[in-house]
Amino acid sequence: MSKTAILIVNGSAPGNKIPWLDCCLRQIERHSRSSNYQIYIANGDSEAEGRYAAATYPKVKVFSYRTEETNAKQHSAGLDFLIERLDKEIEYFITLDSDAFPIRDRWIEILTGFIETGVTAIGVYRDEFIRELEPFVHISCLCMRKQDYYNLGIRFADGYKPGQDFSYYASCEWLKRKASLVGLRRSNVNNRHFLIAGVYGNLIYHHGAGSRPPVFRTSEDPAQNEAVWKDLREAALTNLDELITGLIECPYDAIETLPIPTVRVKQQNMNLALINRDWQKYSQSLENTGQQKTEFTCGKGVFILGMHRSGTSCLTGMLEQYGLHLGEVSQGEKFNQKGNRESEVVMQINNELLLANGGYWYEPEEVQWVPPPLKQRIEQFKQNLGVGKLWGIKDPRMLFCLSAWFQPDTLLVGTFRHPYDVIYSLKDRANIVLPERDWQELWFRYNCQLISLYRLCPFPIVNFDWEPNRYRAAVQNLGRSLSLNIEREDFFDPELRHHLCGEEIPDPRARKLYSELVEIAECEEKKLQEVSKRPDRLQIIKLDLERSHSQLSQIKAFLE
Incomplete structure (x- = not known):
């Protein structure tokens, strides 16, 4: 069995490290009983802490590490200090902050298992600072091969600059060198703070700012940070199991049954002013740079x-x-009596887009890069739909491929369904076999993408679980808002809705996401009802539909 080193830098600030370090070491020992590992600690000025750790935990090696540097610079250099002292038989290393630790058995094997499949590094996925930083893998828990670390040629200490997270620097440099990075998604069901007390991949707990003042680059409420920090720190150090159970709504001893949500980390090329949604400032920046909107000759798209x-x-x-x-779309097929209303051309383009970005429909990856030939095919397809027409495109893959299809007049509408109705239906028709847990995770990923787009620029979403009359009325109102003729023959046949199970959703993340989608659909339903109640409000609803007009066209320019 390969041996793994666990690296912890225990800094020089006195008086507040022993509780966190002890909790970290205790959790490692608790969840690593069958693993082959060695803990390496770079200890600061407190000799008592080092002696305590070495005497209490048999798999600990303590190295005296005294330096004039403090905080982040000390931490990054401390990790390099430990890596240089790893025994020859060490194949992998896992970095841990002293306030980060495992919460399930075989965590080491799970992390190194990703590396064995070709991943260069896997770690905590830090996207909480997205207003200022693109997502990256964070050093609070990061696993990689020792040899890969040397081969990539980037040391943690290289990334230290005042105000810059050295984990972010390392992630960016590794990506430039074609490294494959995977992030452990934040898997909290309940959050008391945007960063503090995070559970990642249902595998690692990271308290955040455990041994320093709770000051965060994107937070403007220091008093609230301090209060939450103290409450959650007390909860973690007195009854960790109870805290974790409350955060993920799963009994601690059942965590091993939960999926491990991950995301492939890529260079996003995001415009951070756009992500921050400060549209006035963003519009001013466009004017200042003289950037013009892209012009298209095809009609408006839905x-x-x-x-x-x-x-x-x-x-x-x-x-x-x-x-x-x-x-030209499908008008009838084996699993869809009236046809899935999808274009073979669109489906083929989106399949190729997903493949080009490392995914497929059942392992989707958001499209970051559009090969030029595909871009040409997309523009040609939209041109062929006709000038001046209100045209529509439907393909479930579009949730992850939308950036490649944007145009100034893009409109969005959405739909969702109970997760188990979706899962049972997919199982009947899909030509692949996935474990139950993977189907649930797939539903979660698609609908997370739907709700993320909605939060960026709200648009009508309907609930396919509504009873027939309610559903028909909602879609009719949607048709009115698009200036369509709803008096035509009705396509909807409630007898063709199958797998209406209505089962309770055991996965707390999926349950919470479904509840949020239900609330959104009800809110959008009320907006659309204004069309039938007050025809003079049609223009207001149309403007509401077109909120994405300026926003999404700007996104397109920056994703190109």
Whole structure:
């Protein structure tokens, strides 16, 4: 069995390290009983802490590490200091902050298992600072091969600059060198703070600012940070199991049954002013740089978004019946009596986009890069749909491929469905076999993407689980808002809705996400009802639909 080193830098600030370090070492010992590992600690000025750790935990090696540097610079250099002292038989290392520790058995094997499949590094996925920094893997828990670290040629200490997270620097440099990085997604069901007390991948707990004042670059409420920090620190140090149970809504001894949510970390090329959603400042920046909007000659487009088997075919068919132009699409198939209303051309393009970005429909990756030939095919397809027409495109993959299809007049509509109705339907038709947990994770990823787009620029979303009359009325109101003719023959047939199980959702993350989607759909339903109650408010609803006009077209410019 390969041996893994666990690296901890125990800094020089006195008086507040022993509780965290002891908790960290205790959790490692608790969840690593069958693992082959050695703990390396770079200890600061407190000799008592080093003696205590070495005497209490048999797999600990303590190295005296005294330096004039403090905080982040000391930490980054301390990790390099430990790596240089690793025994020859060490193949992997895992960095841990003293306030970060495992919460499930075989955590070492899980992390190194990713490396064995070709991943260069896997660690805590830090996207909480997205207003200022693109997402990256964080050193609070990061696993990689010792040899890969040397081969990449980037030392942790190289990345230290005042105000810069050296983990962020390392991630960016590794990506430039074509490293494969995977992040452990934050898996909290409940959050008392945007960063403090995070559970990542249902595998690692990271308290955050455990041994320093709770000051964060994107937070403007120091008093609130201090209060939450103290409360959660007390909870972690007195009854950690109870705290974790409350954060993820799962009994501690059942954590091993939960999925390990991950994300592939890529160079995003984000415009951070855009992500920050300061649209006034963003518009001013466009004016200052003289950047012009992209012009297209094709008509306005409507993109119907939603996961596979979530009512996208029904919604698209009804809008087509009301006058939305789809072009050549499937009109009937084995698993969809009236056709899935998808274009083979669009499906093929999106499959190739996903593959080019390291994914597929059942392992989706958000499209960051569009190969030039695919970009040309996309523009040609939209041109062929017709000039001056209100056209629509439906493909569940579009949730992850939308950046490649944006144009100034893009409109979005969405739909969702109970996770188990989706899962049972997919199992009946999909030509792949996945474990139950993976199907649940797939539903979660698609609908996380849907809700993320909604939060960026709200748009109508309908609930395919609504009873028939309510669902039909909502889609009719949506058709009115698009100036379509809803008096035409109705496409909707409630008898074709199958797998109406209505089961309780055991996964707390999926349960919470579904509840949020239900609330969003009800809110959007009320907006659309204004169309039938007050026809004079049609223009207001249309403007609401077109909130994405300026926002999404700007996103396109920056994703190109």
